[in-house]
Amino acid sequence: MTKYVNAVIGDETGDASLPILEGTLGPQAVDIQSLYGRHGILAYDPGYRSTASCKSAITFVDGDAGILAYRGYPIEQLAEKSRFLEVAYLLMFGELPSAAEGTAFRDSVCQHNLLHEQVISFYRGFRRDAHPMAVMVGVVGALSAFYHDDMDIRDPQQRINAAIRLVAKMPTIAAASYTYSTGRPQRYPRNEYDYAGNFMQMLFGMPNRDFVVDPVQVRAMDRILILHADHEQNASTSTVRMAASSGANPFACIAAGIASLWGPAHGGANEEVVKMLLEIGTPENIPKAIARAKDKSDPFRLMGFGHRVYKNFDPRARVIQESAREVLAHLGLENDPLMAVALELEEIALRDEYFIERKLYPNVDFYSGILLRAMGIPTKMFTAVFAVARTAGWVSQWLELHNDSTHGIDRPRQLYVGSGLRDYPETRG
Numbered sequence: 001m002t003k004y005v006n007a008v009i010g011d012e013t014g015d016a017s018l019p020i021l022e023g024t025l026g027p028q029a030v031d032i033q034s035l036y037g038r039h040g041i042l043a044y045d046p047g048y049r050s051t052a053s054c055k056s057a058i059t060f061v062d063g064d065a066g067i068l069a070y071r072g073y074p075i076e077q078l079a080e081k082s083r084f085l086e087v088a089y090l091l092m093f094g095e096l097p098s099a100a101e102g103t104a105f106r107d108s109v110c111q112h113n114l115l116h117e118q119v120i121s122f123y124r125g126f127r128r129d130a131h132p133m134a135v136m137v138g139v140v141g142a143l144s145a146f147y148h149d150d151m152d153i154r155d156p157q158q159r160i161n162a163a164i165r166l167v168a169k170m171p172t173i174a175a176a177s178y179t180y181s182t183g184r185p186q187r188y189p190r191n192e193y194d195y196a197g198n199f200m201q202m203l204f205g206m207p208n209r210d211f212v213v214d215p216v217q218v219r220a221m222d223r224i225l226i227l228h229a230d231h232e233q234n235a236s237t238s239t240v241r242m243a244a245s246s247g248a249n250p251f252a253c254i255a256a257g258i259a260s261l262w263g264p265a266h267g268g269a270n271e272e273v274v275k276m277l278l279e280i281g282t283p284e285n286i287p288k289a290i291a292r293a294k295d296k297s298d299p300f301r302l303m304g305f306g307h308r309v310y311k312n313f314d315p316r317a318r319v320i321q322e323s324a325r326e327v328l329a330h331l332g333l334e335n336d337p338l339m340a341v342a343l344e345l346e347e348i349a350l351r352d353e354y355f356i357e358r359k360l361y362p363n364v365d366f367y368s369g370i371l372l373r374a375m376g377i378p379t380k381m382f383t384a385v386f387a388v389a390r391t392a393g394w395v396s397q398w399l400e401l402h403n404d405s406t407h408g409i410d411r412p413r414q415l416y417v418g419s420g421l422r423d424y425p426e427t428r429g
Helices: 035-039 075-081 084-093 099-111 117-125 132-145 156-182 195-204 215-227 235-245 250-261 269-280 283-294 315-330 337-349 353-357 364-374 379-402
Strands: 002-006 017-021 059-062 067-070
Touching: 067 075, 067 084, 067 315, 075 215, 075 315, 084 099, 084 156, 084 195, 084 215, 084 379, 099 156, 117 132, 117 156, 132 156, 132 250, 132 379, 156 195, 156 250, 156 379, 195 215, 215 315, 215 364, 215 379, 235 250, 235 379, 250 379, 269 283, 269 337, 269 364, 269 379, 283 337, 315 337, 315 364, 337 364, 364 379
Parallel strands: none
Antiparallel strands: 002 017, 059 067
């Protein structure tokens, strides 16, 4: 449905109306595409806080109500009832797979989860202490030099093949970046495991003994991947879409997304939460930490609270907290000091008017770092795990953009505030 809203501008005809677009869920959007062409005026919206940059049918977020849904399915239900590859299929193709479709999709992923042996040799060109995300940006970008058969983005089947290849190879790439840093040999994928189990055996398996599957930890990893698979038009997803709009190849687009995700304000936030909890140390130090967080002159911040979109509980935070409790209990770590600090900090903060007024609720990063750490994943790998999960969302958004024939190259405008036009000074000749 299209409505019209009166604006404070007009043209020689006196027409000052702009259409309002309505989505399935969420707020309406004023269609300002003709604003500059008709009225010579740009919309100014730093950080795209009030701008819908595209139409999408993939993920819905309602920050006020604390809702996250993939293709209409609430994230809580998917985390409880689904598995990651089923969710990846849902994101990519719009519906949950039938039994036959699910089997075929898994077989395709298993077919493409190996890395070209020459790609493996790239790892030796990086320093051992390189951050895994730096390695992943380089390796994923380099895939475009190997898979020319899936580079024609005008071919729908090649686009799907490239998307599946990326979902399949990302755990192998991420795990190799970790094992290389530790001096251990890279593990090959083993197709008898599911997606999460395979990722974990590549991370922790040793060539001189069989990998023992811990179903509790594998299920927790699967939930982590589901919870992080997509999240509407965030910074890294918008980066992937913008790169894709230029016609860039799929591997370059996802490499750009990984680079954006690496930022501490985005995918690196869970690392910062763990550092904060370690700095606080014990529950007795929480009041002092909260006082510091309220002090504008103090650089200390409570990480893991608040979200750019959510002004209520992040629905992923409840699921990840439950998984963290399950894994800690399973491992005999019920008295984990970081978890004790986190639970007490959450309880105190949610009673404090400072946080209540500002709607600073725990987000998914608040507990995900505790869970990953308990599972033996080093802090520098947290964002790499995030990238493995988010690849499913990135390729889904990439596919959607290329299925939209009306979406041309992205080209944001600017409000210029520099010097006016001026002549080059004669005295400089």
